[in-house]
Amino acid sequence: MFKKMTTQPVPDTTGQLKTLLRSLRRYAESDGCWYSISLGPLALILLLLTILPIIWLGWMALHDINWQDGVSHWEYVGLNNVVLFFDNHFYWPGLLNTFIFSISAVSVQMVLGFLMALVVSRSDRKSRLFLTVVFLLPIVLPPIVIGAIWKLMLSYDFGVINDFLGLLGIAPVDWLGNADIALMSVIAVDIWHWTPFVFLLMLAGLESLPQEVYEASSLDVRNAWQEFWYITLPLMQGTILITLLFRMVLSFKVFDEIYLLTGGGPGTATEVVSFSIYRTFFTEDRAGLGAVMSIFTLLVVAALAVFAQLLLKRRKQS
Amino acid sequence: MSSVTLSNIKKSYGDVSVIQGIDLAINNGEFIVLVGPSGCGKSTLLRMIAGLESISGGTLSIGGDPMNDVHARDRDIAMVFQSYALYPHMSVRDNIAFALKMRGVDPARIEREVANAAEILSLGHLLDRLPRELSGGQRQRVAMGRAIVRHPKVFLFDEPLSNLDAKLRVQMRVEIRELHQRLQATSVFVTHDQVEAMTMADRIVLLNDGVIQQFGTPLELYDYPCNRFVAAFIGSPGMNFVDGTIEHEEGIAALSYGDGRRIELNPEMARLPAAGQAVTLGFRPEHLQPCAKGQGFETLITSIETTGFENYLYCEAQGVRMCALQFERLDCRVGDSIHLRPAADKLHFFDQVTGLRLESEAPLMRTAS
Numbered sequence: 001m002f003k004k005m006t007t008q009p010v011p012d013t014t015g016q017l018k019t020l021l022r023s024l025r026r027y028a029e030s031d032g033c034w035y036s037i038s039l040g041p042l043a044l045i046l047l048l049l050t051i052l053p054i055i056w057l058g059w060m061a062l063h064d065i066n067w068q069d070g071v072s073h074w075e076y077v078g079l080n081n082v083v084l085f086f087d088n089h090f091y092w093p094g095l096l097n098t099f100i101f102s103i104s105a106v107s108v109q110m111v112l113g114f115l116m117a118l119v120v121s122r123s124d125r126k127s128r129l130f131l132t133v134v135f136l137l138p139i140v141l142p143p144i145v146i147g148a149i150w151k152l153m154l155s156y157d158f159g160v161i162n163d164f165l166g167l168l169g170i171a172p173v174d175w176l177g178n179a180d181i182a183l184m185s186v187i188a189v190d191i192w193h194w195t196p197f198v199f200l201l202m203l204a205g206l207e208s209l210p211q212e213v214y215e216a217s218s219l220d221v222r223n224a225w226q227e228f229w230y231i232t233l234p235l236m237q238g239t240i241l242i243t244l245l246f247r248m249v250l251s252f253k254v255f256d257e258i259y260l261l262t263g264g265g266p267g268t269a270t271e272v273v274s275f276s277i278y279r280t281f282f283t284e285d286r287a288g289l290g291a292v293m294s295i296f297t298l299l300v301v302a303a304l305a306v307f308a309q310l311l312l313k314r315r316k317q318s
Numbered sequence: 319m320s321s322v323t324l325s326n327i328k329k330s331y332g333d334v335s336v337i338q339g340i341d342l343a344i345n346n347g348e349f350i351v352l353v354g355p356s357g358c359g360k361s362t363l364l365r366m367i368a369g370l371e372s373i374s375g376g377t378l379s380i381g382g383d384p385m386n387d388v389h390a391r392d393r394d395i396a397m398v399f400q401s402y403a404l405y406p407h408m409s410v411r412d413n414i415a416f417a418l419k420m421r422g423v424d425p426a427r428i429e430r431e432v433a434n435a436a437e438i439l440s441l442g443h444l445l446d447r448l449p450r451e452l453s454g455g456q457r458q459r460v461a462m463g464r465a466i467v468r469h470p471k472v473f474l475f476d477e478p479l480s481n482l483d484a485k486l487r488v489q490m491r492v493e494i495r496e497l498h499q500r501l502q503a504t505s506v507f508v509t510h511d512q513v514e515a516m517t518m519a520d521r522i523v524l525l526n527d528g529v530i531q532q533f534g535t536p537l538e539l540y541d542y543p544c545n546r547f548v549a550a551f552i553g554s555p556g557m558n559f560v561d562g563t564i565e566h567e568e569g570i571a572a573l574s575y576g577d578g579r580r581i582e583l584n585p586e587m588a589r590l591p592a593a594g595q596a597v598t599l600g601f602r603p604e605h606l607q608p609c610a611k612g613q614g615f616e617t618l619i620t621s622i623e624t625t626g627f628e629n630y631l632y633c634e635a636q637g638v639r640m641c642a643l644q645f646e647r648l649d650c651r652v653g654d655s656i657h658l659r660p661a662a663d664k665l666h667f668f669d670q671v672t673g674l675r676l677e678s679e680a681p682l683m684r685t686a687s
Contacts, residue, residue: 222391
């Protein structure tokens with residue numbers, strides 16, 4: 001039977017190559033290509049520096065890690081470290097202390113920092129420079145210096161604060177050794193240390209408020225309080241929320257002040273989560289348990305950040 | 319409503335004097351426009367009336383009461399700002415009601431006032447919006463609503479139209495004027511736009527370098543400018559100027575300029591400058607008309623602008639540039655030569671050195687400084 005011959009089309013390789021080159025050229029000229037080239041390396045570095053360590057922490061949490069002769073020995077223990085974490089005697093009081101520390105310190109810092117920024121923003125040029133320098137001093141001092149200064153000032157035997165109380169006829173107070181007031185003392189030092197940070201952000205926020213709105217309000221309001229309550233405070237809401245978020249996250253990670261002033265004591269009076277993690281990792285050599293603590297702390301801080309973000313988003317929508 | 323009186327008002331920043339002793343009496347219910355070039359001190363003067371700038375010298379009175387040491391909030395004035403200065407976190411309703419709320423006015427009355435202002439300014443459907451959701455013209459109306467509800471003694475406007483596009487500016491100009499006719503409130507309006515000044519003002523205060531150049535009705539300033547600065551500032555395009563010397567020969571008066579060219583003047587003009595006097599002759603573009611060869615002076619057309627109903631011919635004669643406004647469509651092109659002649663009864667003479675007007679036919683004209 002005669003079969004009808006069919007002609008197979010000859011592949012046009014030159015044409016295909018041209019199409020491919022054209023597509024490549026189109027991609028090279030597209031925004032997507034430039035986004036990949038410019039942001040790709042950064043995304044990779046970010047991945048290496050943040051995501052991988054967290055994955056590594058997760059891996060550590062499933063192991064008991066021991067060091068012998070300079071070599072680490074990993075023994076898979078499953079969720080044993082998580083069980084140990086829930087029974088830990090330091091972490092949970094530390095978590096409670098951290099919450100008390102963060103909420104108390106940050107609340108006072110927000111109020112003081114805002115007030116200081118209001119004072120400076122309403123000052124004349126000379127006072128403004130002087131006040132800004134004075135207000136910013138604590139934040140430029142290295143934490144080790146702050147620890148040394150306050151440890152001396154709060155010393156029971158020869159601290160200047162007890163000397164001053166002595167002049168007033170008040171008995172000396174063991175600021176850092178008394179379990180009932182040690183946390184309050186550390187909070188006071190943190191307020192002194194970090195209020196300038198709030199002050200700086202608040203001042204920047206106040207400076208960026210539209211001047212003409214204030215001029216308009218100066219014709220409308222009857223007193224400074226009305227201006228503050230109805231104009232300044234609502235306009236500063238965004239700055240206040242962002243500063244609050246910053247400070248909450250930072251204060252949740254407090255370590256240096258505790259390490260330098262009390263070492264977490266007396267007992268667990270000033271224990272905070274960062275100090276518990278430090279102790280578990282480096283003093284007790286229990287890296288697996290330390291990893292579980294770190295991951296849990298990370299989740300708490302992340303929850304705080306997400307909560308603050310939701311607040312900001314809701315504010316923007318409203 | 320109140321009168322506003324400024325007596326020898328001065329303002330200086332350190333050694334720099336920006337307002338140099340201004341005397342001004344604004345009548346009850348009058349719409350005054352402060353106009354002048356950038357940096358002339360008009361906004362500073364307005365802000366001094368508002369209480370947003372301190373007064374370095376002199377006395378400010380509103381309704382007969384001295385106001386120099388009275389805080390802005392106690393002067394009973396309302397101001398509309400260039401950028402509108404609306405409260406960004408408040409709705410239109412709250413923006414308008416804010417000043418009344420701060421004064422503890424009864425909520426029912428506030429509601430009535432807001433509704434009334436919203437009706438006057440056609441803002442009823444926008445009351446629950448935030449300022450960022452409004453167009454420029456709508457924001458402008460909200461700013462005016464905020465001023466209206468207070469029933470102030472004086473309304474102050476600081477270049478409120480300068481952020482609007484040309485079409486909206488014309489519309490708002492008319493609306494503000496109509497609003498003034500309705501409320502009859504004493505108003506002071508600052509602008510750098512002489513067209514706004516001419517179209518809106520009962521009387522214009524023309525300022526330059528912190529000094530009042532002329533104070534009068536728009537037509538007084540237009541028809542009888544008291545010096546060359548006023549003549550050049552008021553009118554668009556500006557007045558044409560030709561520097562020359564007055565000659566009287568055989569009963570014919572003329573201005574001799576350039577290399578001996580002459581512009582014939584009407585010898586019957588009142589107070590024609592004396593022969594030999596060096597003067598600046600001024601004439602407005604609409605008073606410069608084409609004429610037959612030999613009657614006027616020959617010019618070369620350098621540019622033509624047509625708006626449809628009017629044509630501006632930019633010409634040059636002996637290095638002197640001038641503009642002629644024609645309402646008829648002329649058959650001429652750039653590069654053509656044309657003979658032009660200024661209307662003999664519409665000429666202005668200014669002293670070449672002082673710039674002051676040489677002949678005065680302005681019985682109503684007032685100069686305040």
